[in-house]
Amino acid sequence: MTVRPLRVCVFGDSFVAGVGDPAHRGWVGRVAERALAELPVDLTVYNLGIRRDTSSDVRARWPSEALARFSREYDNRMIVSFGVNDTTLQNGTLRVEPAESESNLAAILDVAASRGWPTLVVGPPPIADEQQNARTAALDERLAALCHAHTVPYLHTFSHLVGATSWxxxxxxxxxxxxxxxxxxxxxxLVCADITAWLGTSADSVGGRV
Known part of the structure; x- marks a missing residue:
């Protein structure tokens, strides 16, 4: 069986980086471990989460970081996850307004599509702040609608993790x-089955390799 060389860049914030996990694996490391066990691929996952990054920060840095890791001989994929830092108040104002968050994600998706890099988006999770959670929940729905319009898979996490949960x-x-x-x-x-299925699908069938 031919082993497909698969490279995945995961861009985002501290939740992507796995801050708080004593094993330093976060959700990205756990998903990568399970996907590698299930898929006949040569899988390399680059965790590119940076603490306090907003969608604007990710938009500014992701192209050069992806280009440094991707090659035409690979099946190159991107996973993007941000939003909580966008909804954080700083000096009484949002760090990133919802319309700008949408614009940032749209720009990332458009450039990735033009390069033939299939992209999947994981929505922002809740935190222990009810007022901020209300803003994050609203942004979650806006980002999901944008991804639907771009025919990009979007995985909700907020509604599953909020409430009386371990998270x-x-x-x-x-x-x-x-x-x-x-x-x-x-x-x-929550996200492993969908991400693994997406990674197991050929790039051509998920809009990659233009």
């Missing part, structure tokens, strides 16, 4: 935002 309990016991190992395991459980 929220660990975030509340920690720094108010980041969970521990169980919270990241629960998020990985």
């Amino acid at each position: 929220m309990r660990e975030a509340d016991r920690g720094d108010g935002a980041h969970p521990g190992a169980q919270g990241y395991t629960d998020l990985a459980d």
Whole structure:
């Protein structure tokens, strides 16, 4: 069996980086481990999460970081996940307005599509702050609608993790935002099947390799 060389860049914030996980695996490491066990691929996953990054920060840095890791001989994919830092108040104002968050994601998706890099988006999770969660929930729906218009898969996490969940309990016991190992395991459980199925599909069938 031919082993497909698959390279995946995961761009985002501290939740992508796995901040709070004592094993430093986060949801990205857990999903990568399971996907590698299930798929006949030569898989390399680059975790490119940066703490406090907003959608504007990711938009500014992602092209050069992807180009440094991708090659025409690979099946190159991108996973993008941000939003919580966009909805954070700084000096009384949002760090990124919702319309700008949408514009940032649209620009990322358009450039990725033009390069033939299939993209999947993981929505922002909740934190231990009800007021910010209301803003994040609204942004989550806006980003999902944008992805639908771009025919890009969007995986909701907010509605599954908010409430009486391990994610929220660990975030509340920690720094108010980041969970521990169980919270990241629960998020990985939410998205793993969809991400693995997407990675297992040929690039041509998911809009890649133009």
